[in-house]
Amino acid sequence: MIFDTITDKIIVTAKDYEMPFSKGLLARSLTTAGMKPSEAYIFARGIEADLNTDSLKRISKYELRQRVYYSLISDDYEDIADKYLIWRRILKKHSVIILVGGSSGVGTSTIAFELASRLGISSVIGTDSIREVMRRSISKDVVPMLYESSYTAWRALRNYDEEDDELYIQGFLRHVEPVLLGIEGIIDRCLTEGTSVIIEGTHILPGMISDKYHNIPNVIFLTLTLSSENVHKKRFIARAKVSDRPLERYLENFEIIKDINKYIVKDSNSHLVPVIENVSISDTVQECLEIVTNKFNTLDKEEGGEMEEII
Structure with a gap:
Protein backbone atom coordinates (compact mmCIF):
# COMPACT_ATOMS: atom_id res chain seq x y z
CA MET A 1 0.00 0.00 0.00
CA HIS A 94 -12.69 14.64 -18.45
CA SER A 95 -14.59 12.99 -15.66
CA VAL A 96 -13.92 9.25 -15.44
CA ILE A 97 -16.93 6.97 -14.94
CA ILE A 98 -16.19 3.28 -14.56
CA LEU A 99 -18.87 0.59 -14.21
CA VAL A 100 -17.62 -2.70 -12.73
CA GLY A 101 -20.16 -5.52 -13.06
CA GLY A 102 -20.25 -9.18 -12.17
CA SER A 103 -22.27 -11.73 -10.22
CA SER A 104 -22.21 -12.07 -6.43
CA GLY A 105 -18.82 -13.09 -5.08
CA VAL A 106 -16.60 -12.35 -8.08
CA GLY A 107 -14.97 -9.36 -6.36
CA THR A 108 -16.48 -6.21 -7.88
CA SER A 109 -16.21 -4.26 -4.60
CA THR A 110 -12.55 -5.15 -4.04
CA ILE A 111 -11.51 -4.28 -7.58
CA ALA A 112 -13.55 -1.07 -7.60
CA PHE A 113 -11.83 0.24 -4.47
CA GLU A 114 -8.39 -0.77 -5.77
CA LEU A 115 -9.06 1.06 -9.04
CA ALA A 116 -10.32 4.10 -7.15
CA SER A 117 -7.12 4.18 -5.11
CA ARG A 118 -4.92 3.93 -8.20
CA LEU A 119 -6.89 6.52 -10.18
CA GLY A 120 -7.46 8.96 -7.33
CA ILE A 121 -11.24 8.67 -7.62
CA SER A 122 -12.85 9.46 -4.27
CA SER A 123 -16.34 8.14 -4.98
CA VAL A 124 -17.15 4.41 -5.16
CA ILE A 125 -20.82 3.44 -5.13
CA GLY A 126 -22.16 -0.10 -4.80
CA THR A 127 -25.37 -0.97 -6.60
CA ASP A 128 -26.58 -2.68 -3.41
CA SER A 129 -26.54 0.77 -1.79
CA ILE A 130 -28.57 2.18 -4.66
CA ARG A 131 -31.05 -0.68 -4.25
CA GLU A 132 -31.31 0.01 -0.51
CA VAL A 133 -32.12 3.67 -1.14
CA MET A 134 -34.80 2.69 -3.67
CA ARG A 135 -36.33 0.28 -1.16
CA ARG A 136 -36.98 3.28 1.10
CA SER A 137 -39.07 4.97 -1.57
CA ILE A 138 -40.70 2.06 -3.42
CA SER A 139 -43.14 -0.27 -1.70
CA LYS A 140 -42.56 -4.02 -1.71
CA ASP A 141 -46.08 -4.40 -3.07
CA VAL A 142 -45.10 -2.35 -6.13
CA VAL A 143 -41.71 -3.93 -6.93
CA PRO A 144 -41.31 -7.11 -4.85
CA MET A 145 -38.13 -8.16 -6.75
CA LEU A 146 -36.35 -5.13 -5.30
CA TYR A 147 -36.64 -6.71 -1.87
CA GLU A 148 -34.98 -9.95 -2.95
CA SER A 149 -31.35 -10.74 -3.77
CA SER A 150 -30.25 -11.15 -7.38
CA TYR A 151 -30.35 -14.93 -6.99
CA THR A 152 -33.69 -15.13 -5.12
CA ALA A 153 -35.67 -12.59 -7.14
CA TRP A 154 -37.37 -15.41 -9.08
CA ARG A 155 -39.46 -16.09 -5.98
CA ALA A 156 -41.20 -12.74 -6.44
CA LEU A 157 -42.33 -13.57 -9.98
CA ARG A 158 -46.03 -14.20 -10.40
CA ASN A 159 -47.17 -17.69 -11.39
CA TYR A 160 -43.65 -18.93 -11.96
CA ASP A 161 -42.86 -22.44 -13.11
CA GLU A 162 -39.96 -24.04 -11.22
CA GLU A 163 -39.31 -26.25 -14.23
CA ASP A 164 -38.66 -23.21 -16.43
CA ASP A 165 -34.97 -23.19 -17.41
CA GLU A 166 -35.02 -19.38 -17.64
CA LEU A 167 -36.76 -18.81 -14.31
CA TYR A 168 -33.71 -17.62 -12.37
CA ILE A 169 -32.56 -15.33 -15.15
CA GLN A 170 -36.04 -13.84 -15.51
CA GLY A 171 -36.02 -13.05 -11.80
CA PHE A 172 -32.53 -11.58 -12.04
CA LEU A 173 -33.49 -9.29 -14.93
CA ARG A 174 -36.60 -8.07 -13.12
CA HIS A 175 -34.43 -7.44 -10.06
CA VAL A 176 -31.87 -5.42 -12.04
CA GLU A 177 -34.32 -3.23 -13.95
CA PRO A 178 -35.42 -0.77 -11.20
CA VAL A 179 -31.85 -0.38 -9.86
CA LEU A 180 -30.70 0.72 -13.32
CA LEU A 181 -32.74 3.90 -12.92
CA GLY A 182 -30.53 4.88 -10.00
CA ILE A 183 -27.33 3.85 -11.80
CA GLU A 184 -28.17 5.91 -14.88
CA GLY A 185 -29.16 8.85 -12.69
CA ILE A 186 -25.73 8.83 -11.03
CA ILE A 187 -23.98 8.63 -14.41
CA ASP A 188 -26.01 11.57 -15.73
CA ARG A 189 -25.18 13.69 -12.69
CA CYS A 190 -21.46 12.91 -12.91
CA LEU A 191 -21.41 13.77 -16.62
CA THR A 192 -23.20 17.04 -15.93
CA GLU A 193 -21.00 18.05 -13.00
CA GLY A 194 -17.75 16.68 -14.45
CA THR A 195 -17.09 14.44 -11.46
CA SER A 196 -15.55 10.96 -11.49
CA VAL A 197 -17.06 7.84 -9.96
CA ILE A 198 -16.76 4.06 -9.93
CA ILE A 199 -20.04 2.14 -9.69
CA GLU A 200 -19.82 -1.56 -8.91
CA GLY A 201 -22.19 -4.45 -8.43
CA THR A 202 -24.35 -7.22 -9.81
CA HIS A 203 -26.89 -4.80 -11.27
CA ILE A 204 -24.52 -3.49 -13.94
CA LEU A 205 -25.76 -5.44 -16.93
CA PRO A 206 -24.49 -3.88 -20.20
CA GLY A 207 -27.43 -5.04 -22.30
CA MET A 208 -29.97 -3.33 -20.05
CA ILE A 209 -28.13 -0.02 -19.70
CA SER A 210 -29.12 2.59 -22.27
CA ASP A 211 -27.12 2.51 -25.52
CA LYS A 212 -26.25 6.20 -25.17
CA TYR A 213 -23.86 5.43 -22.29
CA HIS A 214 -22.00 2.85 -24.37
CA ASN A 215 -21.23 5.61 -26.87
CA ILE A 216 -19.79 8.07 -24.34
CA PRO A 217 -15.97 7.66 -24.36
CA ASN A 218 -15.40 8.42 -20.68
CA VAL A 219 -18.04 5.91 -19.50
CA ILE A 220 -16.20 2.59 -19.32
CA PHE A 221 -17.77 -0.83 -18.74
CA LEU A 222 -15.84 -3.71 -17.16
CA THR A 223 -17.15 -7.16 -16.23
CA LEU A 224 -15.49 -9.52 -13.74
CA THR A 225 -15.94 -13.27 -13.66
CA LEU A 226 -14.67 -16.43 -11.98
CA SER A 227 -14.70 -19.58 -14.07
CA SER A 228 -13.50 -21.82 -11.24
CA GLU A 229 -16.34 -22.93 -8.95
CA ASN A 230 -13.83 -23.74 -6.24
CA VAL A 231 -12.29 -20.26 -6.28
CA HIS A 232 -15.74 -18.65 -6.42
CA LYS A 233 -16.94 -20.56 -3.35
CA LYS A 234 -13.73 -19.71 -1.47
CA ARG A 235 -14.45 -16.02 -2.08
CA PHE A 236 -17.79 -16.38 -0.29
CA ILE A 237 -16.09 -18.20 2.58
CA ALA A 238 -13.43 -15.48 2.88
CA ARG A 239 -16.02 -12.72 2.73
CA ALA A 240 -18.14 -14.34 5.45
CA LYS A 241 -15.17 -14.17 7.83
CA VAL A 242 -15.00 -10.36 7.64
CA SER A 243 -18.68 -9.47 7.22
CA ASP A 244 -22.17 -10.40 8.39
CA ARG A 245 -23.17 -11.82 5.01
CA PRO A 246 -24.66 -15.32 5.46
CA LEU A 247 -22.33 -17.91 3.94
CA GLU A 248 -24.92 -20.67 3.94
CA ARG A 249 -27.33 -18.65 1.83
CA TYR A 250 -24.73 -18.06 -0.88
CA LEU A 251 -23.65 -21.69 -0.97
CA GLU A 252 -27.24 -22.94 -1.04
CA ASN A 253 -27.92 -20.73 -4.06
CA PHE A 254 -24.54 -21.18 -5.70
CA GLU A 255 -25.91 -22.92 -8.81
CA ILE A 256 -28.21 -19.96 -9.44
CA ILE A 257 -25.36 -17.50 -8.87
CA LYS A 258 -23.27 -19.50 -11.33
CA ASP A 259 -26.07 -19.29 -13.94
CA ILE A 260 -26.32 -15.53 -13.40
CA ASN A 261 -22.55 -15.23 -13.81
CA LYS A 262 -22.71 -17.05 -17.14
CA TYR A 263 -25.54 -14.79 -18.28
CA ILE A 264 -23.64 -11.60 -17.35
CA VAL A 265 -20.53 -12.82 -19.20
CA LYS A 266 -22.57 -13.72 -22.30
CA ASP A 267 -24.36 -10.37 -22.22
CA SER A 268 -21.05 -8.50 -21.79
CA ASN A 269 -19.44 -10.35 -24.70
CA SER A 270 -22.38 -9.57 -26.96
CA HIS A 271 -22.02 -5.86 -26.14
CA LEU A 272 -18.21 -5.86 -26.55
CA VAL A 273 -17.59 -5.19 -22.88
CA PRO A 274 -14.24 -6.54 -21.61
CA VAL A 275 -14.58 -9.60 -19.37
CA ILE A 276 -11.76 -10.10 -16.87
CA GLU A 277 -11.03 -13.32 -14.99
CA ASN A 278 -10.57 -12.10 -11.41
CA VAL A 279 -8.29 -14.76 -9.91
CA SER A 280 -5.42 -12.46 -8.92
CA ILE A 281 -6.45 -9.05 -7.59
CA SER A 282 -3.19 -7.38 -8.65
CA ASP A 283 -3.40 -8.85 -12.17
CA THR A 284 -7.06 -7.86 -12.49
CA VAL A 285 -6.40 -4.28 -11.39
CA GLN A 286 -3.52 -4.04 -13.85
CA GLU A 287 -5.67 -5.38 -16.69
CA CYS A 288 -8.49 -2.99 -15.83
CA LEU A 289 -6.07 -0.04 -15.77
CA GLU A 290 -4.71 -1.10 -19.15
CA ILE A 291 -8.23 -1.22 -20.62
CA VAL A 292 -9.12 2.19 -19.17
CA THR A 293 -5.84 3.76 -20.31
CA ASN A 294 -6.17 2.37 -23.84
CA LYS A 295 -9.71 3.69 -24.05
CA PHE A 296 -8.60 7.18 -23.06
CA ASN A 297 -5.50 6.93 -25.24
CA THR A 298 -7.82 6.57 -28.23
CA LEU A 299 -9.90 9.51 -27.02
CA ASP A 300 -6.76 11.58 -26.47
CA LYS A 301 -5.58 10.96 -30.06
CA GLU A 302 -9.01 11.84 -31.42
CA GLU A 303 -8.86 15.13 -29.53
CA GLY A 304 -5.37 15.82 -30.87
CA GLY A 305 -3.56 15.68 -27.53
CA GLU A 306 -0.01 17.04 -27.74
CA MET A 307 2.89 16.60 -25.36
CA GLU A 308 3.39 20.35 -25.16
CA GLU A 309 0.00 20.72 -23.49
CA ILE A 310 1.33 18.97 -20.41
CA ILE A 311 5.08 19.53 -20.60
Whole structure:
Protein backbone atom coordinates (compact mmCIF):
# COMPACT_ATOMS: atom_id res chain seq x y z
CA MET A 1 0.00 0.00 0.00
CA ILE A 2 1.27 3.46 -0.91
CA PHE A 3 1.25 5.98 1.92
CA ASP A 4 1.00 9.63 1.06
CA THR A 5 4.31 10.83 2.51
CA ILE A 6 4.68 14.59 2.22
CA THR A 7 7.88 16.57 2.47
CA ASP A 8 7.78 20.07 3.96
CA LYS A 9 10.73 21.28 1.88
CA ILE A 10 9.45 21.45 -1.68
CA ILE A 11 6.36 23.35 -2.80
CA VAL A 12 4.67 22.57 -6.12
CA THR A 13 3.05 25.65 -7.62
CA ALA A 14 0.26 26.02 -10.16
CA LYS A 15 -1.73 28.92 -11.53
CA ASP A 16 -4.43 28.80 -8.86
CA TYR A 17 -2.84 26.89 -5.98
CA GLU A 18 0.31 25.52 -4.40
CA MET A 19 0.88 22.40 -2.31
CA PRO A 20 3.71 20.35 -0.78
CA PHE A 21 5.36 17.77 -3.03
CA SER A 22 3.96 14.31 -2.28
CA LYS A 23 5.73 11.05 -3.12
CA GLY A 24 2.45 9.22 -2.55
CA LEU A 25 0.51 11.31 -5.07
CA LEU A 26 3.25 10.97 -7.66
CA ALA A 27 3.47 7.21 -7.08
CA ARG A 28 -0.30 6.91 -7.49
CA SER A 29 -0.09 8.75 -10.81
CA LEU A 30 2.59 6.35 -11.97
CA THR A 31 0.63 3.25 -10.95
CA THR A 32 -2.31 4.66 -12.91
CA ALA A 33 0.00 4.70 -15.93
CA GLY A 34 0.82 1.03 -15.35
CA MET A 35 3.89 1.01 -13.12
CA LYS A 36 3.99 -1.52 -10.28
CA PRO A 37 3.26 0.14 -6.90
CA SER A 38 6.62 -0.85 -5.42
CA GLU A 39 8.52 0.54 -8.44
CA ALA A 40 6.35 3.67 -8.49
CA TYR A 41 7.16 4.55 -4.89
CA ILE A 42 10.89 3.98 -5.42
CA PHE A 43 10.79 6.14 -8.55
CA ALA A 44 8.86 8.92 -6.74
CA ARG A 45 11.40 8.82 -3.92
CA GLY A 46 14.14 9.22 -6.52
CA ILE A 47 12.41 12.31 -7.95
CA GLU A 48 12.24 13.80 -4.46
CA ALA A 49 15.94 13.07 -3.92
CA ASP A 50 16.80 14.82 -7.21
CA LEU A 51 14.78 17.87 -6.19
CA ASN A 52 16.57 18.02 -2.85
CA THR A 53 19.95 17.57 -4.54
CA ASP A 54 19.16 20.61 -6.70
CA SER A 55 18.21 22.50 -3.51
CA LEU A 56 14.78 23.35 -4.92
CA LYS A 57 12.27 24.88 -2.55
CA ARG A 58 9.62 25.59 -5.17
CA ILE A 59 8.84 24.04 -8.56
CA SER A 60 5.93 24.52 -10.94
CA LYS A 61 3.74 21.51 -11.66
CA TYR A 62 4.74 21.75 -15.33
CA GLU A 63 8.45 21.63 -14.49
CA LEU A 64 7.80 18.71 -12.15
CA ARG A 65 5.93 16.77 -14.82
CA GLN A 66 8.74 17.50 -17.27
CA ARG A 67 11.25 16.04 -14.82
CA VAL A 68 9.06 13.00 -14.24
CA TYR A 69 8.54 12.43 -17.97
CA TYR A 70 12.20 12.61 -18.95
CA SER A 71 13.27 10.61 -15.89
CA LEU A 72 10.89 7.86 -17.00
CA ILE A 73 12.39 7.96 -20.48
CA SER A 74 15.95 7.78 -19.18
CA ASP A 75 15.04 4.83 -16.92
CA ASP A 76 13.62 2.87 -19.86
CA TYR A 77 9.98 3.45 -18.92
CA GLU A 78 8.99 4.92 -22.30
CA ASP A 79 5.56 3.27 -22.32
CA ILE A 80 4.85 4.45 -18.77
CA ALA A 81 6.03 7.96 -19.71
CA ASP A 82 3.54 8.20 -22.58
CA LYS A 83 0.68 6.91 -20.45
CA TYR A 84 1.66 9.29 -17.64
CA LEU A 85 1.17 12.23 -19.98
CA ILE A 86 -2.07 10.80 -21.33
CA TRP A 87 -3.54 10.55 -17.84
CA ARG A 88 -2.49 14.09 -16.97
CA ARG A 89 -4.45 15.32 -20.00
CA ILE A 90 -7.38 13.00 -19.31
CA LEU A 91 -7.88 14.09 -15.72
CA LYS A 92 -7.61 17.74 -16.77
CA LYS A 93 -10.32 17.43 -19.43
CA HIS A 94 -12.69 14.64 -18.45
CA SER A 95 -14.59 12.99 -15.66
CA VAL A 96 -13.92 9.25 -15.44
CA ILE A 97 -16.93 6.97 -14.94
CA ILE A 98 -16.19 3.28 -14.56
CA LEU A 99 -18.87 0.59 -14.21
CA VAL A 100 -17.62 -2.70 -12.73
CA GLY A 101 -20.16 -5.52 -13.06
CA GLY A 102 -20.25 -9.18 -12.17
CA SER A 103 -22.27 -11.73 -10.22
CA SER A 104 -22.21 -12.07 -6.43
CA GLY A 105 -18.82 -13.09 -5.08
CA VAL A 106 -16.60 -12.35 -8.08
CA GLY A 107 -14.97 -9.36 -6.36
CA THR A 108 -16.48 -6.21 -7.88
CA SER A 109 -16.21 -4.26 -4.60
CA THR A 110 -12.55 -5.15 -4.04
CA ILE A 111 -11.51 -4.28 -7.58
CA ALA A 112 -13.55 -1.07 -7.60
CA PHE A 113 -11.83 0.24 -4.47
CA GLU A 114 -8.39 -0.77 -5.77
CA LEU A 115 -9.06 1.06 -9.04
CA ALA A 116 -10.32 4.10 -7.15
CA SER A 117 -7.12 4.18 -5.11
CA ARG A 118 -4.92 3.93 -8.20
CA LEU A 119 -6.89 6.52 -10.18
CA GLY A 120 -7.46 8.96 -7.33
CA ILE A 121 -11.24 8.67 -7.62
CA SER A 122 -12.85 9.46 -4.27
CA SER A 123 -16.34 8.14 -4.98
CA VAL A 124 -17.15 4.41 -5.16
CA ILE A 125 -20.82 3.44 -5.13
CA GLY A 126 -22.16 -0.10 -4.80
CA THR A 127 -25.37 -0.97 -6.60
CA ASP A 128 -26.58 -2.68 -3.41
CA SER A 129 -26.54 0.77 -1.79
CA ILE A 130 -28.57 2.18 -4.66
CA ARG A 131 -31.05 -0.68 -4.25
CA GLU A 132 -31.31 0.01 -0.51
CA VAL A 133 -32.12 3.67 -1.14
CA MET A 134 -34.80 2.69 -3.67
CA ARG A 135 -36.33 0.28 -1.16
CA ARG A 136 -36.98 3.28 1.10
CA SER A 137 -39.07 4.97 -1.57
CA ILE A 138 -40.70 2.06 -3.42
CA SER A 139 -43.14 -0.27 -1.70
CA LYS A 140 -42.56 -4.02 -1.71
CA ASP A 141 -46.08 -4.40 -3.07
CA VAL A 142 -45.10 -2.35 -6.13
CA VAL A 143 -41.71 -3.93 -6.93
CA PRO A 144 -41.31 -7.11 -4.85
CA MET A 145 -38.13 -8.16 -6.75
CA LEU A 146 -36.35 -5.13 -5.30
CA TYR A 147 -36.64 -6.71 -1.87
CA GLU A 148 -34.98 -9.95 -2.95
CA SER A 149 -31.35 -10.74 -3.77
CA SER A 150 -30.25 -11.15 -7.38
CA TYR A 151 -30.35 -14.93 -6.99
CA THR A 152 -33.69 -15.13 -5.12
CA ALA A 153 -35.67 -12.59 -7.14
CA TRP A 154 -37.37 -15.41 -9.08
CA ARG A 155 -39.46 -16.09 -5.98
CA ALA A 156 -41.20 -12.74 -6.44
CA LEU A 157 -42.33 -13.57 -9.98
CA ARG A 158 -46.03 -14.20 -10.40
CA ASN A 159 -47.17 -17.69 -11.39
CA TYR A 160 -43.65 -18.93 -11.96
CA ASP A 161 -42.86 -22.44 -13.11
CA GLU A 162 -39.96 -24.04 -11.22
CA GLU A 163 -39.31 -26.25 -14.23
CA ASP A 164 -38.66 -23.21 -16.43
CA ASP A 165 -34.97 -23.19 -17.41
CA GLU A 166 -35.02 -19.38 -17.64
CA LEU A 167 -36.76 -18.81 -14.31
CA TYR A 168 -33.71 -17.62 -12.37
CA ILE A 169 -32.56 -15.33 -15.15
CA GLN A 170 -36.04 -13.84 -15.51
CA GLY A 171 -36.02 -13.05 -11.80
CA PHE A 172 -32.53 -11.58 -12.04
CA LEU A 173 -33.49 -9.29 -14.93
CA ARG A 174 -36.60 -8.07 -13.12
CA HIS A 175 -34.43 -7.44 -10.06
CA VAL A 176 -31.87 -5.42 -12.04
CA GLU A 177 -34.32 -3.23 -13.95
CA PRO A 178 -35.42 -0.77 -11.20
CA VAL A 179 -31.85 -0.38 -9.86
CA LEU A 180 -30.70 0.72 -13.32
CA LEU A 181 -32.74 3.90 -12.92
CA GLY A 182 -30.53 4.88 -10.00
CA ILE A 183 -27.33 3.85 -11.80
CA GLU A 184 -28.17 5.91 -14.88
CA GLY A 185 -29.16 8.85 -12.69
CA ILE A 186 -25.73 8.83 -11.03
CA ILE A 187 -23.98 8.63 -14.41
CA ASP A 188 -26.01 11.57 -15.73
CA ARG A 189 -25.18 13.69 -12.69
CA CYS A 190 -21.46 12.91 -12.91
CA LEU A 191 -21.41 13.77 -16.62
CA THR A 192 -23.20 17.04 -15.93
CA GLU A 193 -21.00 18.05 -13.00
CA GLY A 194 -17.75 16.68 -14.45
CA THR A 195 -17.09 14.44 -11.46
CA SER A 196 -15.55 10.96 -11.49
CA VAL A 197 -17.06 7.84 -9.96
CA ILE A 198 -16.76 4.06 -9.93
CA ILE A 199 -20.04 2.14 -9.69
CA GLU A 200 -19.82 -1.56 -8.91
CA GLY A 201 -22.19 -4.45 -8.43
CA THR A 202 -24.35 -7.22 -9.81
CA HIS A 203 -26.89 -4.80 -11.27
CA ILE A 204 -24.52 -3.49 -13.94
CA LEU A 205 -25.76 -5.44 -16.93
CA PRO A 206 -24.49 -3.88 -20.20
CA GLY A 207 -27.43 -5.04 -22.30
CA MET A 208 -29.97 -3.33 -20.05
CA ILE A 209 -28.13 -0.02 -19.70
CA SER A 210 -29.12 2.59 -22.27
CA ASP A 211 -27.12 2.51 -25.52
CA LYS A 212 -26.25 6.20 -25.17
CA TYR A 213 -23.86 5.43 -22.29
CA HIS A 214 -22.00 2.85 -24.37
CA ASN A 215 -21.23 5.61 -26.87
CA ILE A 216 -19.79 8.07 -24.34
CA PRO A 217 -15.97 7.66 -24.36
CA ASN A 218 -15.40 8.42 -20.68
CA VAL A 219 -18.04 5.91 -19.50
CA ILE A 220 -16.20 2.59 -19.32
CA PHE A 221 -17.77 -0.83 -18.74
CA LEU A 222 -15.84 -3.71 -17.16
CA THR A 223 -17.15 -7.16 -16.23
CA LEU A 224 -15.49 -9.52 -13.74
CA THR A 225 -15.94 -13.27 -13.66
CA LEU A 226 -14.67 -16.43 -11.98
CA SER A 227 -14.70 -19.58 -14.07
CA SER A 228 -13.50 -21.82 -11.24
CA GLU A 229 -16.34 -22.93 -8.95
CA ASN A 230 -13.83 -23.74 -6.24
CA VAL A 231 -12.29 -20.26 -6.28
CA HIS A 232 -15.74 -18.65 -6.42
CA LYS A 233 -16.94 -20.56 -3.35
CA LYS A 234 -13.73 -19.71 -1.47
CA ARG A 235 -14.45 -16.02 -2.08
CA PHE A 236 -17.79 -16.38 -0.29
CA ILE A 237 -16.09 -18.20 2.58
CA ALA A 238 -13.43 -15.48 2.88
CA ARG A 239 -16.02 -12.72 2.73
CA ALA A 240 -18.14 -14.34 5.45
CA LYS A 241 -15.17 -14.17 7.83
CA VAL A 242 -15.00 -10.36 7.64
CA SER A 243 -18.68 -9.47 7.22
CA ASP A 244 -22.17 -10.40 8.39
CA ARG A 245 -23.17 -11.82 5.01
CA PRO A 246 -24.66 -15.32 5.46
CA LEU A 247 -22.33 -17.91 3.94
CA GLU A 248 -24.92 -20.67 3.94
CA ARG A 249 -27.33 -18.65 1.83
CA TYR A 250 -24.73 -18.06 -0.88
CA LEU A 251 -23.65 -21.69 -0.97
CA GLU A 252 -27.24 -22.94 -1.04
CA ASN A 253 -27.92 -20.73 -4.06
CA PHE A 254 -24.54 -21.18 -5.70
CA GLU A 255 -25.91 -22.92 -8.81
CA ILE A 256 -28.21 -19.96 -9.44
CA ILE A 257 -25.36 -17.50 -8.87
CA LYS A 258 -23.27 -19.50 -11.33
CA ASP A 259 -26.07 -19.29 -13.94
CA ILE A 260 -26.32 -15.53 -13.40
CA ASN A 261 -22.55 -15.23 -13.81
CA LYS A 262 -22.71 -17.05 -17.14
CA TYR A 263 -25.54 -14.79 -18.28
CA ILE A 264 -23.64 -11.60 -17.35
CA VAL A 265 -20.53 -12.82 -19.20
CA LYS A 266 -22.57 -13.72 -22.30
CA ASP A 267 -24.36 -10.37 -22.22
CA SER A 268 -21.05 -8.50 -21.79
CA ASN A 269 -19.44 -10.35 -24.70
CA SER A 270 -22.38 -9.57 -26.96
CA HIS A 271 -22.02 -5.86 -26.14
CA LEU A 272 -18.21 -5.86 -26.55
CA VAL A 273 -17.59 -5.19 -22.88
CA PRO A 274 -14.24 -6.54 -21.61
CA VAL A 275 -14.58 -9.60 -19.37
CA ILE A 276 -11.76 -10.10 -16.87
CA GLU A 277 -11.03 -13.32 -14.99
CA ASN A 278 -10.57 -12.10 -11.41
CA VAL A 279 -8.29 -14.76 -9.91
CA SER A 280 -5.42 -12.46 -8.92
CA ILE A 281 -6.45 -9.05 -7.59
CA SER A 282 -3.19 -7.38 -8.65
CA ASP A 283 -3.40 -8.85 -12.17
CA THR A 284 -7.06 -7.86 -12.49
CA VAL A 285 -6.40 -4.28 -11.39
CA GLN A 286 -3.52 -4.04 -13.85
CA GLU A 287 -5.67 -5.38 -16.69
CA CYS A 288 -8.49 -2.99 -15.83
CA LEU A 289 -6.07 -0.04 -15.77
CA GLU A 290 -4.71 -1.10 -19.15
CA ILE A 291 -8.23 -1.22 -20.62
CA VAL A 292 -9.12 2.19 -19.17
CA THR A 293 -5.84 3.76 -20.31
CA ASN A 294 -6.17 2.37 -23.84
CA LYS A 295 -9.71 3.69 -24.05
CA PHE A 296 -8.60 7.18 -23.06
CA ASN A 297 -5.50 6.93 -25.24
CA THR A 298 -7.82 6.57 -28.23
CA LEU A 299 -9.90 9.51 -27.02
CA ASP A 300 -6.76 11.58 -26.47
CA LYS A 301 -5.58 10.96 -30.06
CA GLU A 302 -9.01 11.84 -31.42
CA GLU A 303 -8.86 15.13 -29.53
CA GLY A 304 -5.37 15.82 -30.87
CA GLY A 305 -3.56 15.68 -27.53
CA GLU A 306 -0.01 17.04 -27.74
CA MET A 307 2.89 16.60 -25.36
CA GLU A 308 3.39 20.35 -25.16
CA GLU A 309 0.00 20.72 -23.49
CA ILE A 310 1.33 18.97 -20.41
CA ILE A 311 5.08 19.53 -20.60
